[in-house]
Amino acid sequence: MPHRTLAEQVRGGFPGAVRATDLVDRLADRCTELGFLASSSLLIVGVCRDELCFPFVARLEDTWGPAFHVGSLGGLVTIGRTGISAAFGHAPEDPGAPRRYLVVAGPHMGMDETGEFGTLRREHQAADSRACGALMAFRDELLGGHVDLGYDPNDPEMSLLRQRLVSSLAYGTIPDPVQLTRHVAQLIDEDLAELIRWRASARRDTHEVRVAVVTGVLVHTSGGDWFEPHRSRFWSSRSGDFDLDLGDPGPD
Ligand SMILES: [Zn+2]
Numbered sequence: 211m212p213h214r215t216l217a218e219q220v221r222g223g224f225p226g227a228v229r230a231t232d233l234v235d236r237l238a239d240r241c242t243e244l245g246f247l248a249s250s251s252l253l254i255v256g257v258c259r260d261e262l263c264f265p266f267v268a269r270l271e272d273t274w275g276p277a278f279h280v281g282s283l284g285g286l287v288t289i290g291r292t293g294i295s296a297a298f299g300h301a302p303e304d305p306g307a308p309r310r311y312l313v314v315a316g317p318h319m320g321m322d323e324t325g326e327f328g329t330l331r332r333e334h335q336a337a338d339s340r341a342c343g344a345l346m347a348f349r350d351e352l353l354g355g356h357v358d359l360g361y362d363p364n365d366p367e368m369s370l371l372r373q374r375l376v377s378s379l380a381y382g383t384i385p386d387p388v389q390l391t392r393h394v395a396q397l398i399d400e401d402l403a404e405l406i407r408w409r410a411s412a413r414r415d416t417h418e419v420r421v422a423v424v425t426g427v428l429v430h431t432s433g434g435d436w437f438e439p440h441r442s443r444f445w446s447s448r449s450g451d452f453d454l455d456l457g458d459p460g461p462d
Pocket residue numbers: 258259260283284285318341342343344345
């Protein structure tokens with residue numbers, strides 16, 4: 211096989227991926243244009259619990275300050291109405307001004323040196339391991355023909371992950387690892403949209419609420435993290451929503 215650049219390898223599975231640092235910069239530029247400042251916005255992050263996700267979160271926090279975390283295993287948003295209400299109660303207050311929230315969420319996936327998705331070598335480990343381990347474990351259960359849909363109090367987040375994913379897949383479907391991860395990005399986007407809609411309708415705020423939401427897949431490589439946006443939009447409780455338009459991926 212002819213040599214492929216890192217960008218070509220990543221975009222072999224995630225055609226819209228950009229370097230994660232580029233995504234963070236583009237997002238900051240776009241949000242600044244829309245009046246979001248670190249001093250007047252709350253960052254809300256929904257990623258898997260894997261430590262691989264947190265350099266990306268740290269870059270976001272470098273710009274926006276400490277984040278409220280809404281993610282669980284696999285990056286799924288299982289925090290529910292109580293959790294999102296807590297998050298939406300924590301934005302900086304400025305009398306007469308909108309409350310602003312920047313939400314970044316999605317699943318993650320490793321890519322090894324050969325461009326294979328779902329596995330990677332972690333620093334200080336001798337063998338490759340899987341990422342996302344929870345999503346790949348769920349896929350193993352599909353392949354094995356047995357998924358326990360009960361709620362296991364000893365494994366609560368994995369129980370919720372199974373229930374959410376099984377209910378969203380066509381019967382008998384076993385997506386490949388990339389398809390599964392992109393599918394989870396869509397579920398996370400839907401679940402966040404539902405929570406935000408509920409929060410907006412559950413209370414009549416005296417202030418306007420403005421939310422910038424970016425969902426997508428975080429891809430880890432030995433040459434750094436990449437991010438493929440699934441959907442990015444701006445939403446206001448007073449004036450509706452529109453696409454954030456973060457631009458097309460460049461040649462790199
Ligand atoms: Zn994970």
